[in-house]
Amino acid sequence: MNTPKLTSVSSEQEDSIHAEAMYFSDQILSSGLHADRIISAVQNYPNSLRLNLYLALSYLFAQTDNETNTAKALLKKSLPQLKNADDVLVLWHQALQSWADINYKSAISTFVQLVRSYPDELLALKLIEWLNYCSGQVITAKPMRELCVSLADRYKDNSYFLSIYAFAEELCGELKTSKTIAQQAVDINPEAAWAHHALAHYFLNSGQLDEGQKQLEVFKSTWNSVMPLLRGHNLWHLALFYLANNEKEKALSLYRLELSSENPPAFLASMDSIALLWRMELAGWSSQTSGLWRPLVKSIQCDPHYHYLPFNNLHLYYALVRAGQVEKAKEAYHFLNSYFNKGNHPEKTRWQKIGLPTIEGVIAFAVGDYKLARSKLIPLLPSINACGGSDAQSELFIQTALVSASRSGKSSLAHTIFDDHLSHYRNSYLAGALFRQ
Template structure:
């Protein structure tokens, strides 16, 4: 019987199990090429069903459409190799087929059922983690790890990565002290654990500890750059601190050096970060020049994908600011077609929340600020459903504040800024509040 590093049975050759272990380590570490490792193993071992289903899951969770040839090929290979597979492997295939049909929540249920029986199934654990992130389910990100953590060997190779995942879940669930402590424990095990570094970055951003955040990420940059698939995103976190300190020139230098060259690589998280970063810079008053054009051009190759509302929102940011009316109309037409013909969990989120947010940012970019406020306010507390983290979705709040102010709705602006100071009491926000006539009594922040 062939087993993986966790002692779980794997149908296929011994070399396939070794490839699986390497791919899992790469996947958790945001490094290497997990798909490539698995594909090489499948090419040599067609009976390696779990390898093929994992490839399909990785593509789908990475933003590929279900009808993409790489996804379809992987699913077909997993189906062909289905005879003789274990119950665990059969459920992995069922989960990815559910995901391909638009059932993110249903796929999660199947991965969680695997974890009940096999709590050290690293693929099920990370797939569920990523899928919860797609749905914005912060508490589930935390609890999914908590349920299995006692079963993992603290001396095992990937235990530190599991701690890093748990730290991020704790941060998203608001347990900042535990999150920071556990993230640092993960980093002590592996200084190049990009996700654990990312968890610390979230804590420092949430607590408005900008100076600490800058020092931490700059010192750790040689380490987190090696987690290449997360490098732009950790750089994005550094940019958030710098923007709050109005060090716009430094942010743009880093953008040109580290972000812009990666746009042609078409990694969707990099495109998300590029859109969000340029939008936040402009909200803060920076001039980003002609940088929007390249971001919009790359995003437009995905304008009809509609895999996640979160991605569609960032397409809208880029297309709106690049300013080509034909591209904006192309996006609107695609969204209307998706409204009529789409299905699944993301389609439901788009109908109930996402379209208002997208139309809101399009209105904002067009200078229709009152319309942007009208669109965003009713769904702002449901925006978590589009996925992403609290820090990423904060862009929506920042846009709403700017829209209210530019629309001349100063009472709403003051109310939103007072709300913001209560959770992110930065000097820049305080000055903004004072500039629109806000009251000065924030003694409750010290309570």
């Protein structure tokens, strides 16, 4: 990517640059449709350090090497400006550089320092939430909640903040508090899609499956105004209620119309598509899903050797196997195994101790070796959240472990897993379906 040489910004441009920066921040906080306006903003104000940093940030979300390398080039181009930059922008650059280097722990630490020192930088809080997703949101939930508590008075009337805060409370198991805060966000802004998302988690984990389905169906019409990634993710949450309640036609229709290869997803959005088909199979709907894997995998443009977080690879490799590309999945797994046995990658320990063994178990499950899958997945259940994603997303791997136990003759173990991790489904169709195979 060719970018102009960065120099100081003239004072007459400051108001316009500030407006563009605020617009971008608002788009990310609201999951709006027009965050890409940052591209033209940088074209119009190529000397703005903040806008260039925001442009780099926009590429980092993609979790593909091309976009990450573009972000790195922008960060490198901005280095000369850092000597005269305010501390806040120095911290922004430092955090984004760590993110680009896939050093999520360092990036989170720097963003936390940024938010605590400059609490007006609300966008940084949203990015901490995203990097927590990359790291595993359950294991990062407590410090995130504490940070939100420290900001609660300042942002008590801000629906973006309240949506983040509500989700942090839910991830800490504070379900009633989460619902109260999420409802405050919806009262301020009825179309607050991230607050709807927090409520989806609340209804799921409190076992209110009928009410959750009802509420999300009401919210659904407002999601056309948010970015496809969040719209698709909220639809995925709705599909989880359909699945739990045995609303098979509704779930399949939602997949075909909203999440399938007929509407080709971006790579990150495809995680929800894969997860939904996977869960349908665990629920015993394999006859309905068997013909859907190949077209879905064909639509996904992603190198299986990428290693941004185990969560992504787990989904992609399962899909590859179910689409008949077993050797491709195994080759990519062996590549990653070799890669993380060398060097000093900042994520090395997570991959070696949790990510790679989980991938091995998932591939075994996908090819039908349930005994091997059980032996790999069951010991990892206490740390499975470290693969990335939220509590609801990690639940997929727990369900897979349960079914592997059930299908390999360990019914008692399967019931223990259900009681320990999945009791919110106790009175649902899914509670029986996971064992009827």
